[in-house]
Amino acid sequence: MRILDIAAKDIQQILRDWKSALFLLIMPVLFTIFFGLVFGPVTSGDRQRDPRLPIGLINQDPGGQLSDSLEELIGQSAVIRPIRLGQEAAERAVDRIEQGDLVAVVRIPVGYSQAVSAGQPISLEVITNQQTPSGRTALIALDTVTGRLFGAVESAHISVEAYQSRIGFDGDAARQTAFQEAFQRAVLAWGSPPLTVQVEQATGTPAPGGRGVISNGFTQSSAGMIVQFSVFGLITSAMLLVLERKNRCLQRLLTTPISRAEVIGGHLLAMFLVVFVQEALLIFLGQFAFGVNYLREPLAILIMMLALAFWAACLGLLIGALARKEDQVIVLCLGAMFFFSALGGAWFPLDVAGKAFSSIGHVLPSAWAMDGFQNIILRGMGFGSVLLPAGLLLVYALAFFGLALWRFSFE
Amino acid sequence: MPDGVAIRAQDLQKQFRAVSAVRGVSFEVRAGEIFSLLGPNGAGKSTTIAMLSCLLQPTQGDASVCGHSIRQSPQRVKACLGVVPQDIALYLDLSARENLEFWGKMYGLRGATLRQRVAEVLAIIGLTERQKDKVGTFSGGMQRRVNIGAALLHRPDVIIMDEPTVGIDPQSRRHILDNVKELNRQGMTVLYTTHYMEEAQELSHQIAIMDQGKIIVCGTHAELIRLVGERTRLDLTLHSEDDALVACWRSIAGVHSLSADHGRLTLLVDDSNLVLPRLFETAAQVGVRITSVTIEEPNLEAVFLHLTGKALRDAL
The missing domain is CATH 3.40.1710 (abc type-2 transporter like fold)
Structure with missing residues (x-):
């Protein structure tokens, strides 16, 4: 129960900080639009119809x-x-x-x-x-x-x-x-062959309401910005951890009948929930504003969201464990964002970057997160296609969690 | 509480690598007492209470709080203990009420009980009117009061206060000291650390003076004063000097020494309440007017000086 209390308090503080809206929602949406237009301009003519x-x-x-x-x-x-x-x-x-x-x-x-x-x-x-x-x-x-x-x-x-x-x-x-x-x-x-193979188009779908927006670029940028800002959005929650340590609240918590595991669990839960809700909002926007078909495999997308949120939360905990000052949180979050986004294919498809770059990128969890989402929204694959990426994200999450526990200090 | 002892420390020691912060501290705090740990910064007071609060594991020795060992039953110790840290350990972006509600939940309070206790504590610390304001907007003194309130929510049997009046205005300091006395009057045992001897003197039933990781003396205020045998010092100024009067005063019972210097006299006496009336009476008989009197009671400063060879304030 105290885990929930700590998580609720963290979320209350995060929502009260005006920077949260900027990092968690406004910037991801703007960047999704920007990169969407860069990668796949809103097309017209034959390609739009066919x-x-x-x-x-x-x-x-x-x-x-x-x-x-x-x-x-x-x-x-x-x-x-x-x-x-x-x-x-x-x-x-x-x-x-x-x-x-x-x-x-x-x-x-x-x-x-x-x-x-x-x-x-x-x-x-x-x-x-x-x-x-x-x-x-x-x-x-x-x-x-x-x-x-x-x-x-x-x-x-x-x-x-x-x-x-x-x-x-x-x-x-x-x-x-x-x-x-x-x-x-x-x-x-041949118009009605005895056996047919259904081929699903691995592209964006038209936006509802006949607005006619189709952009292959949004299938890249929407998923990419979800991955990128799941890391960058950790700034406010990791900052809370550092401030809590700095103002001695973290130490004071240990004078109450709460265990260290509950304290860490509460903070981890808050980060997980914040990233998950952020993902949900961005996927909602991707589906209904940018015409990216996330909902063609809702269960698969849900599994990817959970896995990505858990990995991001563990990364946030690690950043909160490593940083001693507020500016260190910003540096670590920015560094992690650039590193995981650029090499993990959040900014551009790893397919176009060559085999060597793609292989290097797939050492990172962000590349697997992109694979999981794009298997559904770009490659038109089914539920089974997210199991490997989601599983690997969980393995990375556990590794980051272990590192965070090792480095975590209450003083 | 077993045998009426709220806190019993037995040979507590804490070593930080090459530094011995606490070197074999033993004392007992009886239930319902205010017990002060007095000493300069670095004396080991905060480390001692960190061990009693289960924040630090002793290198050696043990202590019990409300009969529970800090080594074997830390969760039970924490449940019966309220800790007021030296720093303002609060969430500055939350209101006073939100802070108290959060800390109340950490002590297991829920629902109507929590709301009732928060309202009571807000009244105790005198911040009911400002309960919805963010703590970050409060003055240092008000923040200190919330800091104390957060430790009172679960009605602990024992409260540990680590220098709760550092850096605040006299009015807030007065409020806090009155709070401490009131809490004690209601039956709460208080372990109070300070380097202000006036606070220890005003509040405490028992005082332990610490220096360099050790308790150098422990007892009531009167016992400590008797220990060093200090007498009250009287400084008087006379309108005109009279050798006969000075000779007369030297012969008054209870006057141990008298020195005169151009109308300014310094006397060391056993009890100023007995001696002073006699001084005024004899001065009036010879027509000499006493224009000023300063009484300097024996204090803990003198005790510390006597035992360590250095002034308490110099050691801060």
Whole structure:
């Protein structure tokens, strides 16, 4: 019970300090907006309406039945979105891939329809960067589309051959017409395949109310600022601990019938609750103001919130144990914030920073916190994807807690 | 309390690395007494009460408070003890009421009992009107009163006060000393540390004088004064000097010495209440007017000087 009393007193003091609102809410919101705009500007046009991966398409076999059908199948893909390119644009295709405008460029070669109909080997020309997840995804999607095309051609051939052997055609024109009909039916059949794989878009979702704000940048900045300010927001609560030691209240507590464990537990609980409520507010804003879809896996997000809050509280306790003066709290909190945020991927995705940097970053708990949140809001993964990040956060939390206990002094 | 003893310290010692802060302190405080530890800064008073408050573990020795050992039952000791630290150990951004409520909860008070005790303590310390103001806005004296109030909430059998009047105005000091007497009158045992001999003299049933980690003497005020055999000193100024009168005064019973210097006389006497009327009477008979009298009673300063060879105030 006394643990709750100490936690309630701490929270009362934190809420009474005007700096708390600044560090816990105002600054995180402002930084979320700022970084959101930096990483992923509010987009318009095709990308706003269609979040599929854009690929450039150059059809050098125009009018061919199969090449036209291939274009249709690409257009129906849930993963890639064709953008027709003229010859001039085709010459700058590689540049556009490097600039990120396109993830791939596909060229349908001359005579493609004829070669495929005749069963002769011919393949699409694809330019992409296979080192990127988007490039690899586009290649897989193109394989799927061409597989469907070849499947439709094959089934049309089988159908025609079967008719030929049982009834027979009146000439090549009738045979060609039958092939085209069979091919069309086969292509149409792909509209309702016997087996489908649901692909969830790993991007922001439109904000409710039709405000039409979609920003991939907010999926980075919202989660990033939650992680960053869970550390920076510790300033006021860690400061309380230092002041309590400095004004001898901490020592006076030990003259009452309360144990040292209860005192530490009370302060830890207050820090945990403050960070948790801060996370909840920022996630609420992220969901309903910035269109980041946290609530697609609410239980997973809750687990990440709890794990992050516990780790941050243990870090706050450690800072409160190490600092002897108020200015030391500020220095330690700022240092921790910069260190964990920059290296842990709170400011920019570790994916874009290269493998070595990403590996180094994942030594830090903040990187795992980012992974946990982004597995849900960016990568479209399920509940199971947060168990490892949350588990590792708890391990880090226990380590920090042990350090805090070791360094904690009541005098 | 067993055998009427509220606090019993037995050979308490505290060593901080190479420094011996307390070196074998033993004393007893009977229930209902005000017991003062008097001594200069660094004498070991605060370390002694830190051990009695279970803040520090003695290097050697033991003590009991309300019959509970500070080594074996610290939680029981804390439950029957109220501690007023030397520093203002309060939350300055909380109001007086919020502070008292918090410290009351730390002593296990809840609900209506807590509210009632907070109201009572606010009345005792005279801050009912300012209860909603933040402690940080209070004067030093008012903060000291809240500091004391926080230790009274659970009605402890024993209260330890560590120099509670340091650095405050005379009015607040008076208020605190009156509070201490009133609490004692209500039956509370008080262990009081101070380096102000006047406070120890005014408040205490028993006084222990500490120096360099040891109790050098312990007893009632009268016992301590008798110990050093000091006599009352009278300084008089005469309107005109009269050799016959001086000779007469030397022969008055109870006058041990007399020195005269141009109308200013210094006498050492056993009891000023008996001697002074005789001085005025004889002066009137020979027509000499006494223009000023200063009475300097024997005090603890003299005791400390006698036992340590240094003045108490010089040792601060």
